[in-house]
Amino acid sequence: MVSETATEQRRPSRGERTRQALMNAALDQVDRKGSFSGLSLRQVARRAGVVPTAFYRHFPDMDALGLALVDSSFRALRQLMRETRRAGMPEKQVVRESVATYVRYVRANPRHFRFVVKERFSGSPAIRDAIRREIRLFVSELATDLSRFPLFDRISSDDLRMIAGLTVNNMTAVTEQILELPDDDQEEEVLVLREAEQQLRVILLGAMQWKSRE
Amino acid sequence: MVSETATEQRRPSRGERTRQALMNAALDQVDRKGSFSGLSLRQVARRAGVVPTAFYRHFPDMDALGLALVDSSFRALRQLMRETRRAGMPEKQVVRESVATYVRYVRANPRHFRFVVKERFSGSPAIRDAIRREIRLFVSELATDLSRFPLFDRISSDDLRMIAGLTVNNMTAVTEQILELPDDDQEEEVLVLREAEQQLRVILLGAMQWKSRE
DNA sequence: ATTACATGTCAACACCCGTACACAAAAGAT
DNA sequence: ATCTTTTGTGTACGGGTGTTGACATGTAAT
Structure with missing residues (x-):
């Protein structure tokens, strides 16, 4: 039936x-x-x-399964990014909203993120490569996203990539922290979240002061 | 003989x-x-x-061996940090010198670092815990080091920890990039090194603008 | 209903694994 | 020189592993 x-x-x-x-x-x-x-x-x-x-x-073997998992993990993440981009942001609270959205998403899909985090460095060469490629791609997309903010007008695209890299490096670390948290610990989660916000804000402050060499 | x-x-x-x-x-x-x-x-x-x-x-088992390796890896790193701290820095080029020293050290001891990087997330719970503890400790030490710079006078110690965490998060990512490099590729290494410098500088700029809530 | 293909099963293989136990050699203490 | 402790060896066990080839079943098209 x-x-x-x-x-x-x-x-x-x-x-x-x-x-x-x-x-x-x-x-x-x-x-x-x-x-x-x-x-x-x-x-x-x-x-x-x-x-x-x-x-x-x-x-054909476990490696192939792993590659399929990498693919599906990042496909979902890219979709989230696209949706978020389309929705736009309340301007004033970009940092808070972005962090919140991302953390919520990680907590909603812990298995995929755990898989990626764990295999990123210890997996087979093929899998490591695939993950690294995806992350590089992610940095690029973030860089072009940032370039749309008037705030970053004076920053060269190379430097924007550098700053996007810094951001992703830190969010990666935050991801790992979140995944280590027990499932129900709301309290700790808030702390991690707040620290992540502050760290992004430091990056933002630094970026606003940044002057690209001409 | x-x-x-x-x-x-x-x-x-x-x-x-x-x-x-x-x-x-x-x-x-x-x-x-x-x-x-x-x-x-x-x-x-x-x-x-x-x-x-x-x-x-x-x-008693492989786990115990792993813990011993974690210990010896970080013992060496802490010593480097102590020496560097004692030597002092040319003030003007703290960022450049710090990054250079660290990268040189990573390249000199790739096996220990590779071990740590790989086991940090995929190892057994005991090993992951040990590594996490060591890194937290490292962040603390860095925070108190930073507190000695007059630049950071106005920043609360909590916020200093937050900034130290940001720094370590990023240097961790840099470590991983360096370890993925082929052994002889000087050229790529310089690029990674330069980007790391710039990223630390962004953090530094941001930290200087940072005002702790009272 | 028959045919063709996709998917799943079964049995067997040679291999590596962690670990227990009894024993041999080496090192150190008396 | 003898005794004790530490360190290393040899053998053996039950169990998990990837992969094979031949065979059975399901599913879709003719």
């Missing part, structure tokens, strides 16, 4: 479904056990409710 | 020597293979030139 009327979503094929099940299983295991690199193909298959050899129908 | 006259160093006991050999072997393997968490007790023992069961004479 599955109602198929309201949604225009097609029922995904069996293949798609277990492919997703495998990716989901991997994310779950990363939460439970240490890291993706430490997972075994068999564990993932088992949790996905599938026999080990079935794994190969969807991915 | 070992000359023992010049140095006052005692010949370390056999136990100490293989203990060191084990730690060394682990660091080497981290460089070669992916991460410490991915190493097996047997691999480490093999590379240290010792039978697997001998491992237990020195560490």
Whole structure:
């Protein structure tokens, strides 16, 4: 008795479904056990409710699964960024609102972020590379976003990239702090959030004073 | 024919020597293979030139070895910091000199830093905790160092910690970039170094504008 | 209903793993 | 020189791993 009327979503094929099940299983295991690199193909298959050899129908090896996870993680993040950009900001509270939105998003999707944070440096070369590429791309997008603010008119695009990099470096660290927090600790979360705001404000102050060499 | 006259160093006991050999072997393997968490007790023992069961004479398990590595890594870093602090700085070029010293040090001890960077988020809980503790301690020390500059007179100690945290967050990211560089690429290294300088300068500018709430 | 393809299962393989135990060698103390 | 402690060796065990090839089942198209 599955109602198929309201949604225009097609029922995904069996293949798609277990492919997703495998990716989901991997994310779950990363939460439970240490890291993706430490997972075994068999564990993932088992949790996905599938026999080990079935794994190969969807991915040639664990590395490929990892790359798929990197992709889906950043795809979601990019969408958030696009939406936020489109919505615009109350001008006066860009910092507060941006930080709040981001932190809320991280807390809503802890598994993907945990995966990325953990594999960024300890994963296989292929996965590390993919993540690094995505982050570079993210910095670029942020730089062009910043260039739209009149505040930064006098800053060269190279320097804007540098400042965007600084921002992302710090937000990355904040992400990691948030993920280490216990799930329910609202109190600590507020502290981390406030510190992140202040740090961004310091960067903002510094950027406003910055004079690009001509 | 070992000359023992010049140095006052005692010949370390056999136990100490293989203990060191084990730690060394682990660091080497981290460089070669992916991460410490991915190493097996047997691999480490093999590379240290010792039978697997001998491992237990020195560490109860791999986690203990990891903790020992965390300790030795940060002990060295703290010493560098102490020396630098004692030496003082040419005032005018604090940023440039600090960054240069640090980067030189990272490049001189890549194995320890790589270990820390990789295990910081993907290691076992015990190791992650130890690293986090050390970094927090490092931030504190930096904050009190900063408090000695007249520039920061008007900043509360809480805010100084916040700024120190920002600095460390960014230098951490720089560390990671440097470690990803190929060993011989002087050119890229200069770029990373310059960007790091600029970023620290932005933070410095921002900090100078910062007014602590009373 | 038959055919073709996609997906999943089963059994087996050779390998590496952590660890327990009993024993041998080396180092240090008396 | 003898005894004790520390350190290293050899063997063995049960268990998890990735990957193989041949086979079964489901699913969609003709």
